Structure formats: structure tokens, C-alpha cells
Amino acid sequence: MSDSASVASAEAHAHEGKFHVFVQLAMILAVITGLELLVIYMPLANWLIITLLMAMSAVKFIAVIWIFMHLKWDKRFLTVLFVIGMIIGGGTLWALLLLHGAKDSAPVGPAYEELG
Amino acid sequence: MRSSVLTEQPRRRFWQMLLVALIPLLSGGWLSGPQSTFDTKGPVAETQLEVFYVTLWVTMIIFAIVGSVLAYTTWKFKARNAADEHAEPPPQGHGNPLVELSLIVASILALVVIAVPTLKAIWYTYDVPEDQMDMAYEVNAIGYQWWFKFEYPTEMTPQPFGGEAPLVSANELVIPAGRPVRVNLRTVDVIHSFWVPKLAGKVDMIPNRGNHLWLQADEPGYFWGQCAEFCGESHAVMRFRVIALAEDDFANWLENQKLPARTVEAAEDAEILAAMPDYGTFEVNQAGWSEEFDADPMGNWEAWQEIPAEGEEDPALIAAGRRAFVENRCAGCHMVRGHEGMGNIGPDLTRIGSRTTVAAGLLENTPENLYRWITEPDRVKPGNYMYHSRIVTPKGMVTMPGYTTRDPATGERAPSPGDIEVTPEEGHALVAYLKSLK
Amino acid sequence: MDQSIPKNEFIGHEEGHATETKRSWLFTRPDHKTGIVSWLTTVDHKRIGFLYGISALFFFLVGGVEALMIRMQLAVPNNDFISAQTYNEMFTMHATTMIFLAVMPLSAAFFNYIMPLQIGARDVAFPRLNGFAFWVFLAGAVILNIGFFAKSGLPDVGWFGYAPLTATAFSSEFAGDMSTDMWVMGLQLLGVSSVVGSLNFIVTIINMRAPGLTMMRLPVFTWMTLFTAFLIILSFPAITIALVEVMMDRNFGTHFFEVSGGGLPILWQHLFWVFGHPEVYILILPAMGIISEILPTFSRKPLFGYPIVVFSGAVIGLLGFGVWSHHMFTTGMGTVATAAFTLATMAIAVPTGVKIFNWIGTLWQGHLMMRTPMMFALGFVWMFMMGGFSGIMHSAAPADAQQQDSYFVVAHFHYVLIGGSIFALLAGIHYWFPLMFGRIVSEFWGKLSFWVIFIGFNVTFFPLHFVGLNGMPRRTFTYDDNMGWSSINLLSTIGAFILGIGIAVYFGVMIYTYYKGAKTKRDPWDGRTLEWSIPNPPPHHNFDVTPQVHARDAYWYEKHHKAEIEAEKAKQAADDEAHGGIHMPSNSWFPIITAAGMLLGAIFFCNHNFTGAIVGGVITFFGAWMWAVEGPGGYHLHPTKAGDGDADAKH
Amino acid sequence: MSSHAAAAGHIDHHHDATTTTGIPHKKLFMWAFLASDCMFFGSLIATHLIYRLHPPVGTPDPRDIFAIELTSGSTFILLMSSLLMALAVNACQQGNVATTRKMLLGTIVFGLVFLGIQVYEFLHFIHAYGLTLSSSVFGSTFYTLTGTHGVHVAIGVLWLILMYVRSFKPADESDGQGWILRGFFHFLNFAAMVVLSIYTLLALVHGYEEGHGLAYFFSNHFIAFFGCIALLGGLIWFAKARGPVEFGEANAIDVESMGLYWHFVDIVWIVIFPVVYLLEYIVLP
Ligand code: HEA
Numbered sequence A: 001m002s003d004s005a006s007v008a009s010a011e012a013h014a015h016e017g018k019f020h021v022f023v024q025l026a027m028i029l030a031v032i033t034g035l036e037l038l039v040i041y042m043p044l045a046n047w048l049i050i051t052l053l054m055a056m057s058a059v060k061f062i063a064v065i066w067i068f069m070h071l072k073w074d075k076r077f078l079t080v081l082f083v084i085g086m087i088i089g090g091g092t093l094w095a096l097l098l099l100h101g102a103k104d105s106a107p108v109g110p111a112y113e114e115l116g
Numbered sequence B: 001m002r003s004s005v006l007t008e009q010p011r012r013r014f015w016q017m018l019l020v021a022l023i024p025l026l027s028g029g030w031l032s033g034p035q036s037t038f039d040t041k042g043p044v045a046e047t048q049l050e051v052f053y054v055t056l057w058v059t060m061i062i063f064a065i066v067g068s069v070l071a072y073t074t075w076k077f078k079a080r081n082a083a084d085e086h087a088e089p090p091p092q093g094h095g096n097p098l099v100e101l102s103l104i105v106a107s108i109l110a111l112v113v114i115a116v117p118t119l120k121a122i123w124y125t126y127d128v129p130e131d132q133m134d135m136a137y138e139v140n141a142i143g144y145q146w147w148f149k150f151e152y153p154t155e156m157t158p159q160p161f162g163g164e165a166p167l168v169s170a171n172e173l174v175i176p177a178g179r180p181v182r183v184n185l186r187t188v189d190v191i192h193s194f195w196v197p198k199l200a201g202k203v204d205m206i207p208n209r210g211n212h213l214w215l216q217a218d219e220p221g222y223f224w225g226q227c228a229e230f231c232g233e234s235h236a237v238m239r240f241r242v243i244a245l246a247e248d249d250f251a252n253w254l255e256n257q258k259l260p261a262r263t264v265e266a267a268e269d270a271e272i273l274a275a276m277p278d279y280g281t282f283e284v285n286q287a288g289w290s291e292e293f294d295a296d297p298m299g300n301w302e303a304w305q306e307i308p309a310e311g312e313e314d315p316a317l318i319a320a321g322r323r324a325f326v327e328n329r330c331a332g333c334h335m336v337r338g339h340e341g342m343g344n345i346g347p348d349l350t351r352i353g354s355r356t357t358v359a360a361g362l363l364e365n366t367p368e369n370l371y372r373w374i375t376e377p378d379r380v381k382p383g384n385y386m387y388h389s390r391i392v393t394p395k396g397m398v399t400m401p402g403y404t405t406r407d408p409a410t411g412e413r414a415p416s417p418g419d420i421e422v423t424p425e426e427g428h429a430l431v432a433y434l435k436s437l438k
Numbered sequence C: 001m002d003q004s005i006p007k008n009e010f011i012g013h014e015e016g017h018a019t020e021t022k023r024s025w026l027f028t029r030p031d032h033k034t035g036i037v038s039w040l041t042t043v044d045h046k047r048i049g050f051l052y053g054i055s056a057l058f059f060f061l062v063g064g065v066e067a068l069m070i071r072m073q074l075a076v077p078n079n080d081f082i083s084a085q086t087y088n089e090m091f092t093m094h095a096t097t098m099i100f101l102a103v104m105p106l107s108a109a110f111f112n113y114i115m116p117l118q119i120g121a122r123d124v125a126f127p128r129l130n131g132f133a134f135w136v137f138l139a140g141a142v143i144l145n146i147g148f149f150a151k152s153g154l155p156d157v158g159w160f161g162y163a164p165l166t167a168t169a170f171s172s173e174f175a176g177d178m179s180t181d182m183w184v185m186g187l188q189l190l191g192v193s194s195v196v197g198s199l200n201f202i203v204t205i206i207n208m209r210a211p212g213l214t215m216m217r218l219p220v221f222t223w224m225t226l227f228t229a230f231l232i233i234l235s236f237p238a239i240t241i242a243l244v245e246v247m248m249d250r251n252f253g254t255h256f257f258e259v260s261g262g263g264l265p266i267l268w269q270h271l272f273w274v275f276g277h278p279e280v281y282i283l284i285l286p287a288m289g290i291i292s293e294i295l296p297t298f299s300r301k302p303l304f305g306y307p308i309v310v311f312s313g314a315v316i317g318l319l320g321f322g323v324w325s326h327h328m329f330t331t332g333m334g335t336v337a338t339a340a341f342t343l344a345t346m347a348i349a350v351p352t353g354v355k356i357f358n359w360i361g362t363l364w365q366g367h368l369m370m371r372t373p374m375m376f377a378l379g380f381v382w383m384f385m386m387g388g389f390s391g392i393m394h395s396a397a398p399a400d401a402q403q404q405d406s407y408f409v410v411a412h413f414h415y416v417l418i419g420g421s422i423f424a425l426l427a428g429i430h431y432w433f434p435l436m437f438g439r440i441v442s443e444f445w446g447k448l449s450f451w452v453i454f455i456g457f458n459v460t461f462f463p464l465h466f467v468g469l470n471g472m473p474r475r476t477f478t479y480d481d482n483m484g485w486s487s488i489n490l491l492s493t494i495g496a497f498i499l500g501i502g503i504a505v506y507f508g509v510m511i512y513t514y515y516k517g518a519k520t521k522r523d524p525w526d527g528r529t530l531e532w533s534i535p536n537p538p539p540h541h542n543f544d545v546t547p548q549v550h551a552r553d554a555y556w557y558e559k560h561h562k563a564e565i566e567a568e569k570a571k572q573a574a575d576d577e578a579h580g581g582i583h584m585p586s587n588s589w590f591p592i593i594t595a596a597g598m599l600l601g602a603i604f605f606c607n608h609n610f611t612g613a614i615v616g617g618v619i620t621f622f623g624a625w626m627w628a629v630e631g632p633g634g635y636h637l638h639p640t641k642a643g644d645g646d647a648d649a650k651h
Numbered sequence D: 001m002s003s004h005a006a007a008a009g010h011i012d013h014h015h016d017a018t019t020t021t022g023i024p025h026k027k028l029f030m031w032a033f034l035a036s037d038c039m040f041f042g043s044l045i046a047t048h049l050i051y052r053l054h055p056p057v058g059t060p061d062p063r064d065i066f067a068i069e070l071t072s073g074s075t076f077i078l079l080m081s082s083l084l085m086a087l088a089v090n091a092c093q094q095g096n097v098a099t100t101r102k103m104l105l106g107t108i109v110f111g112l113v114f115l116g117i118q119v120y121e122f123l124h125f126i127h128a129y130g131l132t133l134s135s136s137v138f139g140s141t142f143y144t145l146t147g148t149h150g151v152h153v154a155i156g157v158l159w160l161i162l163m164y165v166r167s168f169k170p171a172d173e174s175d176g177q178g179w180i181l182r183g184f185f186h187f188l189n190f191a192a193m194v195v196l197s198i199y200t201l202l203a204l205v206h207g208y209e210e211g212h213g214l215a216y217f218f219s220n221h222f223i224a225f226f227g228c229i230a231l232l233g234g235l236i237w238f239a240k241a242r243g244p245v246e247f248g249e250a251n252a253i254d255v256e257s258m259g260l261y262w263h264f265v266d267i268v269w270i271v272i273f274p275v276v277y278l279l280e281y282i283v284l285p
């Protein structure tokens, strides 16, 4: 417990500071969103665009949980907790895509004939 | 033993079976049925069995070791009396990393022993081996609720509406022996699975998916198969047979199959001569197999192919049957290539007379059983779509006028307008007609 | 259970809150200590645990009767004891009932009752949410079983409801047949219940441990509760989505699994088993936790290799998310995927083996007290091991091609589910019965029931391995006598009835003991964990004094360091008093109201009565809102003050 | 329950002495829930992508349908609402009730704008392109995925409104159910305002699209428009100061948990935006 007055005021200061952190972050995120939109119109290789898009949304994702959701200032345990969910959720998504992307999973049937 | 014995002497039967049950493995009787996975007749099933044996041995050995230690521990450290129980507690030890580690390593090694043959077999059983690909024979198996359609994509036959289409058959798949067969698995409704235990493990037939399996019967033979994925009300009785023939026999069989349906001509004024036995009423879910057939299935199959000699058939009855086939709207659902049958909702009946089973491998194709099926399909196969013809609307399934239903209370037929009602006379005629389709 | 707390114990709410008299009538907390209202509004984790337990046991019997119907039908070839349709309904409901309405809630009963006691807490983190989880569970159970009384009949799509069999085209025998909708909605509500309950347990275990109870001192049962809770919150969303998709297909014409529109039924299988495999570990981890409590107690030794047992639990849970496709070896996934899932599945044998080895290590050199719970626990180790081995046989994909959907699978999973989960849960009931009710089961009758169950179980399910390898497919309502399956099926049916008798004896003995059994003193087994340190039955507030933990097996330590503990207790009691006594949460009506709204909404939705569904939704919303507005509430107790509190003689 | 700390006069927002780990129960609960929700949206997104990987015959080309500028706009709006939410938490932690309320209101408005755009987008897709839940698998997965996200946003808005209303709870509860009733009407007023103003706005936009002028709008949607004004008046009346409220630093944890939820909804969109919308513009040939 940090009951003492000095700590309290330091905390208050920290809060003041966070106002600017939040606003600046929001600006950066807005800019990244703009870049995302831009990049899809760039004459670049597909894989590069996909990588860029993924990277940018990952940056945004991490920034939001780290700053807005103040994981940065919270107990590390919360980060671990969320990351477990993220890894299992994301891993499952990825595995499902791999499984369905495999040759054996290419759909066959009247609904798919034209592409077959 | 015919199962009719069951209804006659349920008691004796019960004790008999109990006795048999108590003589387990000794006779090997628990593992030698027509769908035994141990009695393998082809390389795919063989490979799968070998993998099973590896897993069996490894786990049995581990079980023996771990089990003995566990049994010994329990016996050795058991408190034998109250004094023992209240004795000073034993040393409060917390574990031994070295023991843990070595056991982990041992487990991993045991798993490697299983994994190596498993991986090899996964690749081997997946598809026809590269070097045999060109001699592989291809067939399509298509699942329907609750029967199988088989197509021979390489064997074209002329169609009633013109053009050519692959040869079609149902519920009995005839394949060449000694040759890999690649089966393309499709379904028109829900998921089914194609399983002939003695030849190969199962692979599912999944909508919008292009599955396949391969199998090979080393010798000619007659094999039992079964749908092995729950597919609705009558999943249990969605069965089929596979008949493997020597190369020549197979070629002959194909030749015959490609011809239009056999026609028995009757003179204008011919009279029905044959007696029409009274089959009485049938039990629900009554057995439809016989020991005589099972004693030599392959021989019986061959006998079924024979075209009856002149005089053994009753042409007039057959002609009546052919008319009844049209009048009762059978022709709308069933194909009899060359005759009036034009439907493709139900199994192709062009050669139904030479198939050993009806109702998807459920009943032996005797006149009695055939009669039973076409007069009272509901008593044979619950929910089947010959009895209830169906249309599927967005709101669910609607049953159309079909076979007449029975009043559940009285057991009497209660026809509603438009229903098919096969009278005993028509029934016998239909049986004769269908039997003539060889 | 019934702790009567005199009215004058209410010393009002916490600082900053208005006192009782000033509250609006709407928020006057129901303060009944006995009677039906006290149960409907309860937030006491022990009472909720008890409710879970009773409902689970009831549904266990229902599921058991369904199993007996199955076995009756299969007793002889070509039987027509029940129709194909009824048979299909029976195995669907048997599995759904046993898994979701018997084993899971029975585990939840122990989580609720025992876990807070083991960590020295006075309740869970969110007591009202805990009540809510139970009532939603009950709502789901009701919806699943409505078919017994409705024209639509029971669901008949199998417990994993493979699409497209669940589509209206195939599972609605007539327009307005809603058995499958009921199945979907029922599972959906059970999902809500499980997830909410698990979030609660996670917070409780992480956040409400007694002072000194570090994570590595947690009792293993509590650890397994934590892992199970994690498995639940991470696996249920997958089935929730899958069920939503089926629901949309059935009601709003979407094409998720609609074949003609391009739907891929295989996707349902993936989503189901992404949930389904972790689910089987959800069923077994609590059981392993119980076993890890019983074996040390009755060996009078600490658990062998505690850290590694805990760690292997985590590994099992984690690996459990990467093996789901071993249920799909026959769906034509291709070589690489099949191989990958084969290897991943085999890997699970290692951490599971570690547990088995450590249990044996625990027995080694112990003083084994062969009481009934110990018998069940040892039975568990044997039977689970056998079930695990048949699991390994499945994991080799080529071998599984011959086993999948055959009775070999049925044998495998009954060994792990009955020989595993059920044995452990029955052991747990025996083990904690004296704590819950202050009475102890007769050793003779307890052991008798064990042996009958053990023999009946093996007679029922061991032969099924053979009939499966002999080619008998599962989910078949009939078979022919020429297949060589008849004698085994008869034997198995006889076994099932022996098993049934065993279970009847077990419950008979329990009921007898509840009313007439021998009273017992505190801590009859010489226990090792904190729950044994309190009187039996436990008082409403569990611990008079917040316990201090100094070691693993905290109570064992207490018993061997009496003087030190006494002094500490006195100090802690003074501390608690300085904080205004023990804070206890108040009862509340809103959990049950919210759950009732969900029940109504779901039933109306299945009936396509959208007005009714909206009314249900509004009740749910209203309940949840009032719940938030009424605030946590609570009152204080002073158990250590002279004259009240623990009347039981100190042990 | 942070009451003991509250009594001490200062709340340490990063450490709750009454819990073992120092993490408040509600925060821990919310994070565990969000971990679970990852799997929830993971499965939904997987479904969508799998069908994008294998589009059946007759799947429309999303590029013909999407209005990427509009969606980028709503992405931006949601991002800004996240900022306001963070600021609301920040203010509440400092016991600044007035700022908290303002920020909450801002978040609500931005959330509603997002929802409004989504509703508009859906209606547009349905009417202009005939893309419905049942017209193709693409419609099924697209609406289900974005719709589920929308439902999350809607729940968030509801929660925000309830929290906003809650912030008027008087410290003096001596009038018994008085505040409850007032709170109830406050909420109703708010909810009606939301519904009516969305309706009015859509009508305005629709009229504009059809080429009608303001005069047309006023003559046809007179009641709705003035209804909005009246409800706004009601809201202002409810917001009038009535003495000290029981809302402040001690409630920061509630606002914070709600904030976590809100931010999560935002990051889900951060994933959906590139994956569902942007990828369409490059992946297909
Ligand atoms: C409590 C539930 C539970 C548990 C714990 C398990 C545990 C395991 N299961 Fe089981 N399983 C089910 C419940 C469970 N299962 C159910 C309900 C189904 C059917 C669902 C349906 O279709 O309806 C099923 C089906 C099922 C299948 C699919 C079969 C099919 O349909 O084709 C497979 C395939 O791999 C499998 C494998 C395993 C494995 C490898 C384990 C392992 O975790 C087992 C590990 C344990 C041991 C191995 C024993 C102890 C270990 C040692 C002593 C160490 C040394 C051992 C070795 C090195 C081998 N299970």
C-alpha cells in the first residue's frame, strides 16, 4: 500500500502526463490507419502489402493494449493472461487457415464447380 | 442360427449366448466376424493392422510394467490394521527429479517406436502408391440417406435420354481383385463414411469435399461394408457389399452391366402360372440374412448372376410386374435402363435381380425379402426415403404422398389420397419383375 | 448447511453505503437464512456447490437411464425395444447429459464447494455471478430436456451434431420441429454458465488466496480448477461461434453449413473439436485434481513431485488445444495435417504419464489407508491408464481409420470418462462427504458399491474394445446376428445392469448416510489441506480467522506446528476485528431473475416467437442492470467474539 | 472491494491491497474475459477467411460493394472513441467527475456514430447490391462477423450510458427509491434520444441522397426532429447539479473495466479492418 502523500502526488502527476500520452498515441494511430489505406493502392508486391498491413495492424493492436489499456503500468500477470488468449485464439485461426488452405481441403461440388 | 429362433425361444437363446460370451478370446470368436479388422484381405487394411499391433504391443508392455509396479506398491505399503494406519506418518518426501526425467525420456522413446511406423503408414494408406498408379481402377462412391450409389467413371453407357454417362450401380460395389482401386467419395446430402473393414479403414464422404481412399483385394472375395458416420435415422442399416472378381470375370461382368436391362417377353395371352405364396406380416426390424448364404457368399453371388433357364420364370407375372412398376410410380424414382424406369432419386435397378442384397445391404435378395421391402419398406428401414418421399423446404422437410402408412393403433393400412399402395398381387408381380432384371 | 445467523448480526453496509433501512424496497436484500427463498437467492459458494452437485447427480441418473435404454436395445440382435428414432435421441441425450449436465457440473460442484475452502477464502470473488452461473446452467439443462415433454422430441443429431445433419432439411421431420434448436440453445446457455463460472474461479484463485498461500503452495485440486477454468474460457468461444452459425443457418437462411450455398460442413467439425478436445480435458483435469488430493491423504505422504504434477497439468491443457483434428483422421485432411495431429496427440501421453508415475510415487513407502475414497482413487489410476492406452491406439491415424466411429472408440472414452472422471468424482463425494455433512459413510457399504461398480464397469466396457475391432460401428440401433457381435453385446448389457446396481447402491448408501449415518469428528481422514481445518459442516463464513499459510499441505503443517499457529490465529483474529469483522456478501434475487429472462428468451426464440424472445431479453437486461445498481452489499460477522461463531470443540 | 483503501482517502489504482496479487478483481475478471473473447473473434474471423479462401460460385466481388472511404472513416471514429474512453478513465481516477462525464458522453457519441455508419453501410449493401445474410456465403460471414462486432459496440454503448446515468447517484440516499426512479427515467430518456436521433439522422442522410432539401426534411420529419430537441432538453435537465454525488475515484475501477472492454472492441476492429476490408483490394487477382 502506498498511502503516503508524496507518492500520491507523484501518481497524480503521472496521470496528468498520461493525458498527453493518450492524445499523442491517438494521433499516431490515426496516421497509421491512413497509411494502411494508402498502402493498398501502392504498386507493390502482394506479399509486401500483406506484410505491411499485418505489421501495421499489429502495431496498432499492441499500442492500444499497451497504452490505452495500460498494460504497461499494470501487473505483468495481466499481460500474460491476455497473451495466452491471444496466442491460442490467433494460433487456432492460423491453423484453421492452414488446414483449409491445404490441397486436400479444396472444396468440390456443384456450388464450386466453375472454379474447380 | 436364424434369428427367428430368437422369437421362438428367447430364454434358451439368452443362456446360450451368455455361455458363448463367457468363453472369450480363446476361440478367437470375438474377432472373426465378416467385418473383422483382423482378418485383412488387402494391403491397406494389412498396413493399418500392423500399426495397430505396434500400438498394442507398446502400450501392453508399458501397462505390464506400470501395472506391476502399481500393484506391488499397493500390496506392499498397504496398512494392514488399525495400528498400521495410526503409525507415525512416513517421511514426507517431495519427489525425485532424476526418476521423473528418466520416465519422461522413456515415455518419449516408447512414443517414437509407435510414431515411426505410423508416419510411414499415413503416407502409404493415403493414396495408391506411385508405381501402381497406372494400373489403378477408379470408381465413385456416392452416399445417399441411406444407401450407396456406385459409378464407374471409365465405363460409359448410353442413356435413355440420349448421350452417354458412366455406368451406375448401387449398394454392391464390384471391383477387380489384385489391383488397386481408387474410390472417389462424394455425398448428396449429409456426411457418410465408406468402410470395408477387411479391405481398408474408413474415409468420410463429406459435402463439398473431394475425398478419396484406396483399397485392394488381393484375392477375389465377398466383403461386408457399412456406413460409419452417423447420418440420421437409419444410419445403422446403411450397409453395402464389395465383390472382388478376377480380372476376366470382372471384364465379363462389366460387359453385361453395360447392356440395357434384360427383358422377358411374354406372349399377349400368357397367363400367370406361378403360385403366390402368402408371406404373412413381417416383424419390424426382422433379420434379413441366412446361414446358407453366409456359408459361401461368393458362390452364392455367382449363382445370383445366372440367368434363369427357360421355364423357370413366369413371363406373364414379370410383364404384370413391369406394368405395376410404372403404375405405382416406381419408375419415377428408379432407373431401369432400357425399360420405363427413369428416376434417379433411388438406387438404379437395372440389374437388381443379380444383386445379393436389397435395401442397402440389409436384406438378402430373396423373393420373400424383396416382397417385404417393396410392400412394407417402413418395417424394414425406419424413415427411409422410398417410404416417405420428401421435399425439403426452407422450413424443414415435408413428406409427400408416399407409401400408405399404418395406423399406429390398429396396425391397419390407412391410405390417404395419392399414396402408393402395393397390393399383394402387385407385390408378387413386382418381385418377379425385379428378380428378372439380371 | 443451514447456519442461522441472527438478525442482529447485520451491522449494516460498508462505509459509504446507506444502511439497510434506507434502501429502496426494490433493493432490500433477501436475508432469508432458511427456506426456499434462501436457496433461490443464495450467494454462498457452499450452497451453490450443493445445488450444482444435486442437479448433476440427478442428471447423472437420467443419463444413466438413457444408457440403460441403449444397452437394452443392443442386448440382442434385431431388437425392437425402442425405435431407431428413439435410439438416436437416447445416445444424443445420453452423451449431452453425461458430459454437460453430469460431469461438468459435478466438477463445478467441487470447484464451488472445495476450492474456496482450500485457499482459505470466505467466498468466491463474485458471489452473485456464481449464483447466476448455476441458474443459467439449470436453464440450459431445462431447455435440453424439454423434448421429453414436447412434440418435437429430443435432439437426435449426436452429441457432436455434425453439420449438415443439423440443418432444417435433415433434422426437422416436420415444419416447426425444433428439437435441434433446443439443442443449440441449451448448449449455448451451458456455455454462458461455464464461461462465467470459470472467470469467477480464475479471479478467485488468483486473487483471494489466504496470506502466505503462494501459487506453488496451492493444493493440486485448486491448480486443476484453475487450469480447467482456463480451458473452459478458451475453448467454449469456438463452440459458441459454431452454434451461432448453425442457429443463423436454421433461422436466418445463412449458408455457413448449407451445402447448396457453398457451405463447408467440415468447418463445423473443426470448430466443434477445437472446443471438443479441450472439453475432454475439462472433464478429466478436475478428476486428476481430486485424485491428487486423495492419494496423498490416504498415503499420509505429500504428493510426489508436486511441481511437475502441476506443470504437467498445464502442459496437458496447452497441448489440448493443438490436437483437435485427431477426431477427424477420417475426413481426408491429407498426409501432413494427419501426421502433425498424430504426433501432437501422442505427445500428450508424456505429461499424462508423468501424473500416473507421480501418483505411484506418492503411494510408494506410504501408509496406505484402504478406505473407500482410496479404493475409487486406485480404481481411477488403473482404469484411466487403460483408457489412455486405447487413446494412444487411436492417435496412430492409420490404425484409427479402422477404429473411428466403431465401438472401440466407445470403449476408449468410457474408460476415460467413467473409469476416469466418474470414478474420481465418486471418490471425491466419499472423500468430502464428512466435511460437507458431518457424517461418514460406512466402510462396508462404500467398498461394496465400489466393487460392484468396478466389476460392472469392466464387464460392460472391456468387451466393447473387441466388438469395435470386429467391425461394429457406433450409433447403430440394430445389428445382425451373423456379424459375431451378439455375445459381446449381451455381456455388455449385463455389465451395464451390474454397473447400474452398483450405482444404485452407491446412492442408496449416500442418502442413508445423509440422514442416518454415523456422525464424525472434524478432519476424519487426517487431511492435509485447509478445508479440513474447519468444523463440519462448515459454518457460513468458513473460517473464523483468516488462515495463514506456511507450507504446501497447509493444514498438515498447522497440525504439526500447533503452538506457533495458535499465537498467529489470535493476532489475525484481532486484525480481522479491527477491520470491522468478517465481510459477507448479501443474498440477491437478480441472478436468478437474469437467468430466468435468458431461459424465457431462448425458449421463445426456438419457437420463433420473437416478441417472447425480446421480452426474455428485456428481463435479462433489467435483471443485470438492477444487479449492478443494487451493489455488492454485505454485512459483517464477528465469529471470534465470545458467545458466537464456532461452537465446535477445537480439535 | 476497495472500501478500506477508500476510507484511507486515497486509492492506488495499480494496487488493491485487499487482493492477493494487488490486481482488483474486476480488472482481472475483465482481462480473463478478453482473453476468452480473442478465441471468440478468432473463430469468427477464421470462418470469414476460410470462405474468402474458397469463394463458392456466385460470390460477389467485395470490391464492388465496399465503400472503403466510409469504412476508414468509421475506423477512425472508433479509434477516437477509444481515446476518449482512455481519458474518461484517467479523469475518473483523479476523481474528476465532470470531465469523466464529458468523456463518457464523447465516447457514447462516437460509438453511436460508428454504429450509425455500420447500419447505413448494411442498409446500403442490402438495397444497392442485394447482399443479404442469405444471398451468398460472403453475405453470411460478412454480416455475422461485422454484425457481432457491432453488437459488442452496442453493448458497450449501453454500458456507457448506464455508467453515465450512474454517475448522478446522489450521495444522500435518504429519499429511498427516488434516485432509482430518476435513474430509470434518465436512462429511458437517453435511450429514446439515441434511437430517435439515429432515426432522424438517417432520414436526413436519406433525404439528402434522394436529392431533397432541408425543407423537405423538416416538413416530413418534424416530429422526430423536435422530439430529439425535447429529449435533449430532458437530458440537460437530468444532468443538472443536485448536490454531491456518490461517484468518484472509488468507481474508477468500474469505469476502467468498461474501458478495457471498449478498447478491446476497438482492437477487434483494428484486426477486422485490414483483414476483412483492405485485404480484398489486393489478394484477389
Ligand atoms: C476424459 C476424457 C478423455 C481423455 C482424458 C482422453 C484422453 C485421450 N484421448 Fe480420447 N476421447 C474422449 C475422451 C477422452 N480422451 C472422447 C469422449 C472421445 C470420443 C468423442 C466422440 O467421438 O464422441 C475421444 C476420442 C479420441 C480420439 C478419436 C477417436 C476417433 O473418433 O477416431 C482419439 C484419437 O487420437 C483420442 C485420443 C486420446 C489420447 C491420446 C488421450 C490421452 O490424453 C491419453 C493419455 C494417457 C495415457 C497414455 C495413459 C498413461 C500414460 C502412461 C502410463 C505413460 C506412458 C505411456 C505411453 C508412452 C504410451 N481420443
Ligand code: HEA
Residues within 6 Å of the ligand: C060, C061, C062, C063, C064, C065, C067, C068, C070, C071, C091, C092, C094, C095, C096, C098, C099, C103, C158, C159, C160, C410, C414, C417, C418, C421, C422, C460, C473, C474, C475, C476, C477, C496, C499, C500, C501, C503, C504
Ligand atoms: C461422462 C460421460 C459418460 C458416462 C458416465 C457414460 C455412461 C454410460 N454409457 Fe455412455 N456415452 C458417452 C458418455 C458417457 N457415458 C458419450 C459421450 C457417448 C457418445 C454418444 C454419441 O455417439 O453421440 C456415449 C455413448 C454410449 C454408448 C454407445 C451408443 C452408440 O454409439 O450407439 C453406449 C452403449 O453401450 C453407452 C453406454 C453407457 C453406459 C452403460 C453407461 C453407464 O456407466 C451408466 C451408469 C449409470 C446408470 C446405469 C444409472 C444408474 C441409476 C439407477 C439404476 C437408478 C435409476 C433410478 C431413477 C432415475 C429413479 N454410452
Ligand code: CUA
Residues within 6 Å of the ligand: B143, B144, B146, B191, B192, B193, B227, B228, B229, B230, B231, B232, B235, B236, B238
Ligand atoms: Cu450413412 Cu451413416
Ligand SMILES: [Cu+2]
Residues within 6 Å of the ligand: C276, C277, C280, C323, C324, C326, C327
Ligand atoms: Cu480428443
